[in-house]
Amino acid sequence: MVGRRDHPGAPTPVVTLRTRCAAGTALVTALAAVTIVVAGLVREPVRLALAVAMVVVAVVAGWDALVHRGARRYAAGAIVTPALVGGVLLLDLHAVTRIVTVAALVLASLAAARVALHDVLATPSFTTRPVGPAARGVLLMNPRSGGGRVARFDLENEARRRGITPVLLRPGDDLRELAELAVARGADVLGMAGGDGSQAVIANVARRHEVAMVCVPAGTRNHFALDLGVDRDDVVGALDAFGDAVEGRVDLACVGDRVFVNNASLGLYASVVQSEAYRAAKINTTARMLPDLLGPDARGFGLRIDWPDGLGDLDADLVLVSNNVYRVERLSAFGTRARLDEGVLGVIALSLGNSTDLAALLAGEPRGDLSRHRALRQWSTPEFVVDSEEGLVDVGIDGEALRLAPPLHFRSLPASLRIRLPLHSRSAVARSPLPRPGAASAELLRRLIAHPGTGGVHEERR
Template identity: 40%
Template sequence: MGIEHLDVTAHARQRWAARAALGCAALAVLLPIVYAREASLLLVAGLLLGAGLTVAALWWVLSHRGVVRWAAAVLALAAPVGVIWWFAAANLLWVVVVSAALWAVAVWSGKFALSLTKSHRVDVPEHRTPAPTRPFLIMNPRSGGGKVERFRLKERAERLGARVHLLDPDHPEDVAVLARDAVREGADLLGVAGGDGTQAQVAAIAAAYDVPLLVISAGTRNHFAMDLGLDRDNPAACLDALTHKGVELHVDLGYASGHPFVNNASFGAYAAVVQSPAYRDDKVRTTLELLPELLTHQRGPRLTARIGDAVIDAPQAVLVSNNVYRSDDLVGLGRRERLDAGVLGVVGVRVDSAADAASLVLGPNAPGLSLLIADEIVVEADRPEIEVGIDGEALVLPTPVHCRISPKALRVRVPRDRPGVPEPKPPLDWRRLRKLAAAVGRTALPKHRERYGWAEDLWNRRR
C-alpha cells in the first residue's frame, strides 16, 4: 500500500475542498465572536452547561430508580430545551444553527480533501481453491426474521450440490455436534445461515478439522459477514462461494476459555443484562431495571482485566474483540478493517460519576475509556463464576477467563465478487489541511503513513 499520485483534476478538487474546510471552520468560529461579541462567551458557556447537564442527567437515569430517575429524565429533556429558549430569547439561536452548519460543512470538506491524498484499502489475500464437492450447510429458519425461507436459501443451496440441515426451533440441537459429524462423514465445507453465535460454534469445528467455512448473511445483524465484505442485503449471493466463483480468506478466531468467538466476548454490565430471562421479551425495561446496581457496583462481580503490564481495575464493562474495532470515526464504530492481524482488541469502560460519564464524549481520549491491543487478556473477578456474552450468546464461565487469538486459524470461503468492507475515512487533521490548501503536491503529502487503525499499524510492524 502506498500513496497514489493524483491527476490535475483531483489536485484541484483536493485544494478547493481543503480551502472550503478551513474557510467554513473559520467562519464557524468568527460568526459568534463578531455577532455576539461579549455574549459569545455566554454562548459557549451555555452550550457546555447544557451538554454537561444533559449527559449527567442521562447517567442518573441509568444509575438510579424511582423519583431520582424521573427527575433526571425531566432534566435531560429540560436542559437542551432551556438552552434553546435562552438562545432564542437573546436572538442568538440563528448564530448557533448557522455555526453548527458551517462546522458540519468544514468537517465533510476536510475529510473529503484528506481522502483524496492517499488511498487506504486493506487487501486481504485471497486464495484460489477448488469448489467444494460435499458441502454441508446448517440453516436456522427463524434467524433474521425468516431469511432462510424468504430467500429460498435451502432450495438454492441444494441445487448447487449442498446438503442442508434445517434446525428445528422447538427441538434445540448442538450445531457443533452436527458440524463435527458432517466432517467425519466426508463434508469438505461447513456453512451456516444463522446468527453470529451459531457461526462461531461451527467456525471452531471448521478450524479444528481444517475445512473452509461458508458464512451466509441470514442473521439479524451479520457483523461477521459485514467485516468479511459479504452482501448483507442478499444472503443468497453468499452461495456463489459454493461454485468456481469462490475464494478463501484466512482469518483469525478468538477464544474465551475455550469458547470460540468470531466477533467479541463481553464482560460486565451488558453480559449480566443479557443473562436475564426477561431480556428477550423486554430489552429496554430489563436493562433499566438492572443497570442501577450494575453501574454502581452494588450488583455483579468486581472485574479486573489484565492485558500484559496494563491493568483495568473495576470496570463496568470490558469488550474483547477478534481484531480491533475502529474508534476514530463514529461512522466506523462496530466495524473492523481487517480480521487477520492476529490481535485482540480490548475496550474497558469505568464510569463512577456523572462527570465520568460526561467525559466519554471525548471519545478515545476519555479518562474512563481504555483502548488496548493484546495477544491475550485475562479477566478476573471476586467470585468463582461470571456472566459472559460471546457473540451475543449468554454464558457463565469459571474465573479467571483467559481470552486469546488464534491467528489465521479459520478458512472462510466467500464469493470473489462481493461488496467488500467499506473504506474508512481518514481522521481529520487541520495541519495537513492547511498544507493542502496552500499547495497540493509532494510537499503536502504526509511524510509518514498515518494510522487508520491499530490493527493495521501493528500488522505492518510485524511484517
C-alpha cells in the first residue's frame, strides 16, 4: 500500500508563546512531582524506587491516552489512576498535603502536555495569509440542509448584522445560477451555508471567477469544513471569515466536468451510502449489506481500474477517489485528510477475491482497521480513470447519488480555490492522529528548539 507523498512545500507550524509556556509547564510539573516523591522517601530506597516507578507509569500512561484513540486510550487511562494512587500511598499517609500536591502536579503536567502537543504537532491542512474584510460578501443558504440549521442559527439575520447579503435557496431555485448572479452583481466573497454537495457547487463558481469562498457548516456531516479546520459546532462563528480573516488556496477535484470538494465513491461504498438506514447506523448498515453485495450470488460492480502495483487492469469492488488523501479507518467512515493542497487524488481500491476477504472486512469494521486489510490498496495520483462495461455507473459524489456514463475521468485541480477562514479557526488541530509518546516528546522538543519564532499566522508558500 502506497501512503501519501511528502508535501515539499508544507509549512512548519509556528511555535507560539502559549505553546512554549504549556511545554515548559508540562516538564516542570512532572519533574516537581517526582522531586516531591524523592524528597519524601530519600531515606527509604525500596519505597522510593517503587513510588518513582509508579509516578512514571502514571505519566507515561497519561501520555499514551493523550496520543491514541479508541480502546487503547481507555486502557491507558485506566492505568493512570491506580498507578498515581499507588505512588502517592507509598508516601507518608499523614502527609495529606504532599499527596494532594503530587496528584495535582501530575494532572497539571498531562493537561499542559495536551495543549503543547496540539499546538506544535498538528499540521495545518493548507497555508494561509492575513486578508481584510470582504467588500461585498454574499452568503447563499440552503434551509433544508442539516435538519434546518440555517433557521436554527438564524443565519439570515446574523449575516445582515455583519453586512453580508443573504440569499436563501427556495424550491425550484438553481444554486449555481444564484451564485453566478451574485458574482455578476459584484460579490468578491461567496459563502455557502449547506452540505458538502452545495459547497462543491459554490466552490466551482468561485474557482471559475477567481473569487474567495467561505464554508459555513450548516449541513449534516460537514466533512469539507472539518478538513478545512472550521469548527463545525460554531455555525455562526464561521461568518467571521467575511471580516478580517486568513485566506489560502486549496485543491478541488473533478470527474468529467463535475467538481467535488471531498470524494467520489463507486461500487460497494456507493451502494452502501445510498441506503436510507445508512445515516442512522453506519456500521450496522454496512455489515448487513456487505454479504448481499459481495456474496457468491452477487452480481458484482464491473469496475475496472489500472492497479498501481503491476496487477494490470482488474475488477474492483470498491473505489473511492478523493480530493487529496484520506486517512483510512472504516468502510463506514474514511476519516480525515491531513492536507488539502498536495495537488493529488487519493485513490482507495478494494477487490475481495474470496469469502475470507469478506469475513476479514466485516470483522475489521468495528475495530476501524480497514487500512490493514490485505485486499485494499491506497495510492495518490494527479489523474485516474475508472471504466466499466455497464452503460451507467452508480457514483456518490460528496454525498449525492448520481449515475454517470463510463469511462470516468478523475483529475485534481491544484490550488484552484481561494478559501477564507475566521481568525479563530485552527486548521487540523484536535483531529489529526498524534504520534506515540516517545516520538511526540522528541518532536515537541525538536520544534521548540529549532523554531523560536512566535505568532500564529502561517506565511503563504511562494
